[in-house]
Amino acid sequence: MKRVFVYEYLSGGGVLDGDEEAIDELMPMGLSMRDALTGDLLQVADCATTVATCSRAPLPTGRAAAVVPESGELPLDFVARQADRHDFTWVVAPETDGLLEALCRIVDPARWIGCDATAIHLTTGKRATLMRLAEHGVATPLAFAHAPQVDRWVVKPDDGAGALATRVHDSQDGAWDDWALRSRQGVPMTMEPWIAGEPLSLSLLCSPGRAEVLSVNRQHIRVDGEGLVSFEGVEPNVVPPDDPRMRTMQALASQVARHLPGLRGFVGVDFVWHAHCGPVLIEVNPRVTCAYVGLSASLGRNLAADILQAHAAPSHGHA
Template identity: 30%
Template sequence: MFEFITGGGLAGRTLPASLLAEGGMMLQALLDDLKSLPNLELLLPLDQRCLNLSLPANTRVIPITRADNINPILQDLIRQADLVWPIAPESGGILEQLARTVFNSHKVLLLSGAETIVLCADKLATCRRLAAHALPVVPAQSLSGINDMPFRQCVIKPIDGVGCEGSLIIDGSEALLAVMNGLGDPANYLIQPLLEGQAISLSCLFKQGRGWLLCCNRQQVAVEQNRFRLEACVVNTANPRRDFYQNLVERIALAIPSLWGYVGIDIIETADQGPLILEINPRLTTSYVGIKPATGINVAEQVFHLLDGEPDLSLSNDQPVRVDIH
């Protein structure tokens, strides 16, 4: 197991408080799920600043110091492992490179492969793939070649950004030009309409063109200085569109049949156009933290079931659980 923020991905650098909180919550939730699975031995690199975790039995912690280079350490740990479960951002190719290292080491990767990660990391390419399969998406264009507002109000975001990272609301041509003058290569950004509606996410499992909806989650997003900030996520909320979303997940599975394991899907429910897909995250998301308390489903156990069968999504609990983003 390797979680990028807590596992030494920023060794020798400052640990951003918000990313540390999210990464630590996801890692602890996964560790808690793994505690109930027998016959597992875990190799866990941990930044020496992040050693205060509750660990399953048979966990070997590899402390990462300020002076360490995490890459050769990870390569060695991957060679020792049979299965590898990384938690890392798609941005900057971080998750992709981890997936390629696992593949080249002939080990089992407990999420989608590198090519699928590349596709999902590119929000514009994902939008085009889904639209080509007649799936409802938020329109998106490359910022390259844009000289005026393509929509009444716009959102500019990095093509490979994670969550709200780097997103900026633009409300006029002057603001658009000012922002563009301060950016790097516009080909690294996309532009979308600013839409009103409820932000939600879907927690799902995928395997070989099939998809299973675990739960619907309501995201609480604030806007500060024309930027989005995720404040909390209410996991497993009652949603009258649940059957629609199960069907949507199945259609996404057909559009991207190489999706595998746990996947988060961000959606905005608009009043006039209905639910529109924003992005697909082929990795653990913050919502994962609340799934077991809310539903009783041990997602890690179900991911292991995907290796040779289908998941068992029987609920032993059914209530909403709020996950605060600190």
Template identity: 35%
Template sequence: MRVFICEFVTAGGLRGQDLPETLVPEGTRMRDALIADIEALPGVGGLLLAHDDRLPAPQASSVPVGANDDPWAIWAGLAAQADVVWPIAPETHGLIARLIRLMRAQCAHVVACDLAAVEICSSKFLTAQRLAAMALPHVPTFRAAAPPPELTGPVVTKPDDGAGCENTRRWASPDAAPRDPDLIIQPFVEGTPASLTVLVRPDGVTLLTVNRQHLTETDGMLSLSGLTVGALGEDERLARLVPAVVAAIPGLSGIIGIDIILTPAGPVVVEVNPRITTSYAGLHQALAINPAAFLPEFIRDGRLPAMPHLPAASPVEVVLR
């Protein structure tokens, strides 16, 4: 079985522009952790990889993507050679949806969520609307071009389709924030920034780890400097929240991320990532189990492995910058 791992940023998706300092470390850590986990699975006969030629090759056989190359054409060719494809990309500008479509046109087995779920999760506004309709705790989200009059106090703006902390800024009040139609605006919620790493399979939903996010703020700009995978314990409120969020967005599958804020009143959802997130870089070490082995796409005879009883995760630091 040949597996093509396509991480958008490191695989050449940004070859025509400057490489962003924020996304390269995250993409590299996810890709390298996934490479190690897939190589450890029985039955994997080889990995297919591509890399931006401005970055080190992850393996000697990796296909370089140069300045005059079309990365999408290169990826399509690699996907056609693979038995399984695992695409990873930011939600920005619909990139993850486009990548999944391309991979599914070339390969029968793609580790990805359904496109309907990806479309919802790629919009923070649509995600918040869906969670609100299901009466689930979430950060109220509005179009920055027309914030409601009842929105007061410190606020945060960010791209509706941004990934991570991309262009996320805190403002003292809605009046100070830009009226940009491409941005959404949310109240700034006090609490502990965290993320949930969740496994969604046909036979159920499992909360793998609760991770503490380390955010830094410089001149109002928020960025993720790292996280501690498995730093926080599961409680009854999280145990109820996770399957409810997954049920609210049909089509989620595989290992996904849910960003939350832990407040005294309980957890509130910030966004849902329909893909692996940076926490994957520390997931294997935190669980002492290869998380890729849980995915049915990698079970050659079609049988699902029984979910083991997972012990409490051991905290693992993932430093990005």
């Protein structure tokens, strides 16, 4: 019997520097991922599932056991303690401030389900990720920096979660001012051309150097009159396998897996399908994303079971 500990950061008692607005925005997404992942694990015959929760989150449904942090216990200490009591630990947490990487590093690599610390470290930095992949021929917004047709620019936290604190500007000068102001406040920011097109994402099942495209998902992104960007949900599995764009998307997935060593398990790749240039990669999420919710049912396969099975393959660990 495999004992799996599921820890979704916010519903497991974590906080985001006291930012209640961020918690309010991200908690529903966190709960939906927690419950989708738990639901899949509960269908695995030889798996006993334990789920982290807290006073502000509802208990998980089904047969999963629930655990809460001890009074005053820090998230890293809580996860380390539970990891020692379980065969596997599956964490869903933001990369912000190195959180996901820190959680990864305190768990025995043999017990950690997901990307290794090296891959998490690189993909935590949005600009560093784009630069690495651009070096290997992947189209990114960096390629549009001097394009005359670019008339909008986006400024966002370099290690941000979701669309938090992301703003689109109608001029490069306005974007530079925003970038400078927020950078002076001590927040690492990145600035890049705003790519017009269809916002999509890939859900990947990664193993060393390889990536299976599980689904192509449509992202709902809204930009208000002040330029503030908000994420309003995702529709999983919206592009059929016979779509002529699928070959290009699979090639993108293969490039990402080849040039970002350490990606493992479920990985999300956000991109925009540009009318003339095809897929332009925006960021890589080294963890379960919102697109996981409902995906097992849509595909007719238990993704958690597949990922647990893939974890048994050799060649993984923290670097």
